[in-house]
Amino acid sequence: MPELTQGQDAAAVNALRSSIMRISRRLRHQRVDESLSPTEMSVLGTLARCGSASPGELARREHVQPPSMTRIVAMLEAKGLVRLEPHPEDRRQKVVTQTELAESMLAASRTKRNAWLAELAGQLDEDEWAKLREAAPVLERLAHL
Secondary structure (H helix, E strand, C coil): CCCCCCCHHHHHHHHHHHHHHHHHHHHHCCCCCCCCCHHHHHHHHHHHHHCCECHHHHHHHHCCCHHHHHHHHHHHHHCCCEEEEECCCCCCCEEEEECHHHHHHHHHHHHHHHHHHHHHHCCCCHHHHHHHHHHHHHHHHHHCC
16 A cells, blocks of 8 residues: 655645535536435445445444444434345344335436436536546445445
């Protein structure tokens, strides 16, 4: 892993942090269902990406405490977005699975957010857009480290 230098690297990290935060904040306003918190949407996204998981696994993936995840899962279950099923190997545990309602809501949310981001990216010139396309896999990796 490269060491950050005082000059250009530090400035690049600062610009990256700032721009990611601003874009993220603006993307959050493009939600389809305003009744869900960003954390609830993130949990649904994790289930969509990684498949069913125990509340403990979800807590680790989402970097929250297990009691918080238990509350989040209960709220999502009450809204019909997840269901709890017995764990296949340990009947004391439960497995959280997203419902079809969650899948369709996430698809609609992705469509809306992708359209907004595509419109924003449409304001870039071809060279900027090429650089952004090239950076996308790196940003994706950073998001999941």
